[in-house]
Structures are given as C-alpha cells and as structure tokens.
Amino acid sequence: MFIYQKRLQYPIRIANPNPxxxxxxxxQYGGPNGELGASMRYLSxxxxxxxxxxxxxxxxxxxxxxxxxxxxxxxxxxxxxxxTPEEIKAKGFDTYFVDHTVGVFPQAASGEPWNAISIGVxxxxxxxxxxxxxxxxxxxxTYDNILRLSDDPDVNNVIRFLREREVVHFQRFGEALNKAxxxxxxxxxxxxxxxxPGR
Amino acid sequence: xxxxxxxxxxxxxxxxxLPRCAPLATTYVPVQGDPxxxxxxxxxxxxxxxxxGLDLPLGNIVNQDTADVPMAELMAIDFAAHDLSLxxxxxxxxxxxxxxYKDLLALAEEGMQRxxxxxxxxxxxxxxxARSYCWLRGPWPWEMTATREA
Numbered sequence: 001m002f003i004y005q006k007r008l009q010y011p012i013r014i015a016n017p018n019p020x021x022x023x024x025x026x027x028q029y030g031g032p033n034g035e036l037g038a039s040m041r042y043l044s045x046x047x048x049x050x051x052x053x054x055x056x057x058x059x060x061x062x063x064x065x066x067x068x069x070x071x072x073x074x075x076x077x078x079x080x081x082x083x084t085p086e087e088i089k090a091k092g093f094d095t096y097f098v099d100h101t102v103g104v105f106p107q108a109a110s111g112e113p114w115n116a117i118s119i120g121v122x123x124x125x126x127x128x129x130x131x132x133x134x135x136x137x138x139x140x141x142t143y144d145n146i147l148r149l150s151d152d153p154d155v156n157n158v159i160r161f162l163r164e165r166e167v168v169h170f171q172r173f174g175e176a177l178n179k180a181x182x183x184x185x186x187x188x189x190x191x192x193x194x195x196x197p198g199r
Numbered sequence: 200x201x202x203x204x205x206x207x208x209x210x211x212x213x214x215x216x217l218p219r220c221a222p223l224a225t226t227y228v229p230v231q232g233d234p235x236x237x238x239x240x241x242x243x244x245x246x247x248x249x250x251x252g253l254d255l256p257l258g259n260i261v262n263q264d265t266a267d268v269p270m271a272e273l274m275a276i277d278f279a280a281h282d283l284s285l286x287x288x289x290x291x292x293x294x295x296x297x298x299x300y301k302d303l304l305a306l307a308e309e310g311m312q313r314x315x316x317x318x319x320x321x322x323x324x325x326x327x328x329a330r331s332y333c334w335l336r337g338p339w340p341w342e343m344t345a346t347r348e349a
Contacts, residue, residue, distance in 0.1 A: 013343060057285070161246075
C-alpha cells in the first residue's frame, strides 16, 4: 500500500507565474514520456516479475516516480497561479484554460490526454526492463528539450534534478537487466521467459 | 576503483573483448563498482544524484544549490538515503554501503522528528503525539507562499 508524505522530494519555489511554460511542461505530467506513465509502467510491471531484485527496483523507482508526478504538478500549479484572462490569452494558455481552468490535467503538450498506450507491460522480463531503460532515455530527452525551451531559473533548477533522476534510473534498470540475464540460459537468453516459465 | 582522468584514457575500460561463447543480443550496462566517491547530502540533492559518476548534466550546466526551505536539510538526507537504496537494490551484498545507508536513515529519522515537532505532521502517523487533528493545516507541498513551511 502507499502512505502519503506531506512534502516534496525536492523543493519548488517558482517566483514568476508563466502559463507559456506550463503549456509544454505539462507533457511530463501526462504526456507519452511523462511521470504518470513512468509510475504506472513500473508499478504495473512488478506483478509478473520472477525475482525479488526486479520486484524491488520496480517498486522503488515506481514509487519515486509518483513523487515526480507530484513535483511536475507543483510546477504547473505554481506557473499558473494569479493569472488574469488577458495574460491567459496573451500567453496562449486559453486552449487549455477553457476546459481545465487552472486544474492540472494529465495531458501531453499537444493536448492529447494521457493514454496507457504510451507504456508497455509485456510480462516478459527482458522486454519490460529494456522498455524501462528506453523510457528513462525518452524522459531524459524530454527534460533536455524543456531546458532548451525554458529560461526560468526556478523552473530549470527543478527540471535539472528530475532529468538527472532519469540517468540514475537508467543505470539501475540496466544493472537489474544484467542480473536477470545472468540467471538465464547463457547459450540462449531467449530460451524462455522466466516470468512465464511454462514456455 | 582506478582513478580516471576526464578522457578516461588510462582506465582501460574499453580493452575487454567478449569471448566467443559470451551471449549476444543482450544488453550490458556497466555495473557501478562501488558507492564511492559520494557527494554530501546537500550537494547530492542539488545535483539529483549521490554519485559523481552518474552526475551527467546537459551541457555541463549544474545546480549550485536548491531553494532555501525549512525542510531542505531533511530533504537532502532523505534523498541521499533514497539514492543509496536504489544502489543497494542492485548491490544488496555491499555491506559497507548498507552501513552508510543505516547511518543516513538514522539521521533522516532524527531530522523528521525535529521537523514534525516544529512544523506539523509529514505522515498521518505523526499525529500520534499531536494535540489536535492538524493534518489539514496548510500550506500543502505544492503551494507557494512567502513563508512556506514545507
């Protein structure tokens, strides 16, 4: 089960509201490479996994991703506070505002709502862990793009933290996959899927 | 672990060649050999990792510090412990790292109790010694206020 801690993993204090930034940063809330997908991907993949080590790393990183979801939501919230209708129109936030006001909705920057099709749960140890490594790279690349587009130091400080977490998670998933394949048939690691050993 | 210069030329890490019998069509991520060196917790939080070897920023632009909030110290210790725990997930037999982890957990526990006493509950279980049901009292973590407590 989960218990809420009334705090963020990393401090967020954004001095200047700016809905133009919120418009694209929301992609890391509910976009294809975002934190909602990350947490759902890892926490869902756990159930079929055959080893305690993989169950552990998916649980721990999946849980951290829930904290990152809250952090990205916090960035959106702080960037969209105290806005006037004039600012909303001038910064191009009107197309979001009309449906969601300043609520935080899981969607991509394009407006596409979050979709589970952006995550993979194959039930196959090698396929899932390889997907997870790719997912960390896609999220890292998206944070890179946010850093290219944003010039707000309060925002970028937090984005750099989140981006670095993707690098660390990539390393850990890679180590977990190394360990998993070491336990498999070394002449043919695809001989069977240890998550469904009946062949 | 060998000391490496910036170009990694003296590391010799590329010199290994797989023998013919080694499995192909599988990934090989370099395994982190050892949890040293480590950043201090405050720097780890600012950088987003406890480990200098994994600190790989875009364009070498790095955070010098984090926003100054009352919880910053606790966040830093808790983060250092968390990042070390992910290392332990893939290195569960590293007893030295586990000893460091336990020290960090003890520090985090102390810091947590100090914070709760001063600012209020972090978890609902912290209400065990509270005089009233103060769980609802803001600010909540996402709220930006001039005198932010969380």
